[in-house]
């Protein structure tokens with residue numbers, strides 16, 4: 001008989017932003033080779049998992065209604081992965097409270113999958129090795145490894161190979177959440193199509209950006225933020241141009257589309273500055289909601305580690 005923790009296990013997991021996203025050519029396997037610098041920020045989802053008679057997923061929070069609650073939810077796939085490795089049946093009830101915008105380019109689904117891996121390891125009292133956890137994460141999706149890792153990291157391959165990056169202090173962000181979402185594959189496809197028709201510049205290696213992170217200097221970091229997917233996201237959702245302009249008009253020192261978008265993130269000099277920029281941006285009417293976040297923060301973690 002496999003032993004399980006009798007009470008719900010709760011995991012908190014952060015959103016990510018790509019401070020640098022260099023996209024290479026389309027590979028034969030349908031993915032693009034990436035060079036990316038991820039930072040985990042303090043917009044979080046919370047996942048609670050308990051043993052049950054059958055598997056179920058419920059989703060609460062912002063835009064919960066558009067998140068699937070069956071096998072299409074990445075959290076469901078994460079249960080399958082852990083069950084296959086450990087021999088458990090996978091009968092658990094999962095409650096997801098979304099704080100990460102859905103389909104926003106902040107890796108919300110990946111975050112939930114990573115949280116399930118961490119939560120089930122505790123619930124089922126199993127201890128997969130670090131390599132096993134990262135192998136399951138990479139199989140689930142390109143960004144799931146970073147959701148486990150958290151902090152600041154350089155990602156390569158399709159984004160799943162990670163190296164920690166030294167980052168000093170805290171960086172302060174204002175996050176503009178759009179009314180709708182963008183599909184990640186559509187945005188990559190749009191980039192390929194734009195590149196066929198016009199010559200777009202490509203990101204170079206993020207050496208200087210990593211130096212700015214090590215120095216903990218937002219003013220040095222500001223001009224170095226770079227996202228090769230931004231022209232594609234803006235092409236699919238042209239009003240993003242206005243959002244980006246509104247953020248810098250509101251006083252942010254830089255603004256960029258987060259990953260595949262459409263969330264836009266604005267860098268500020270400190271927490272007071274972020275409050276001012278957020279207030280100004282809220283009044284501009286260019287997005288559905290505005291949040292403040294800071295980073296780096298840790299990856300998927302048990303909320304009460306005495307469990």
Ligand SMILES: C[C@@](CO)(OP(=O)(O)O)[C@H](O)COP(=O)(O)OP(=O)(O)OC[C@H]1O[C@@H](n2ccc(N)nc2=O)[C@H](O)[C@@H]1O
Pocket residue numbers: 018021030031032033034036104105106107108110140141142143144157158159184185188258259260261
């Ligand atoms: C763009 C990024 C930037 O961090 O994230 P989001 O901004 O969407 O959160 C990632 O590359 C998204 O990662 P993730 O959402 O995990 O992607 P996956 O599920 O692995 O792949 C979904 C689809 O995106 C495309 N894809 C993904 C990763 C990659 N390196 N090249 C790709 O071309 C492929 O079309 C793939 O079928």
Ligand SMILES: Nc1ncnc2c1ncn2[C@@H]1O[C@H](COP(=O)(O)OP(=O)(O)O)[C@@H](O)[C@H]1O
Pocket residue numbers: 066067068072073074075096101102103104105106107108109110112113181182184260261
């Ligand atoms: N746990 C989940 N949370 C959010 N979306 C999910 C989840 N599982 C599957 N999805 C699906 O994944 C799509 C992409 O969502 P998300 O991971 O939030 O965005 P992004 O890929 O832009 O980071 C959503 O439109 C939704 O249909």
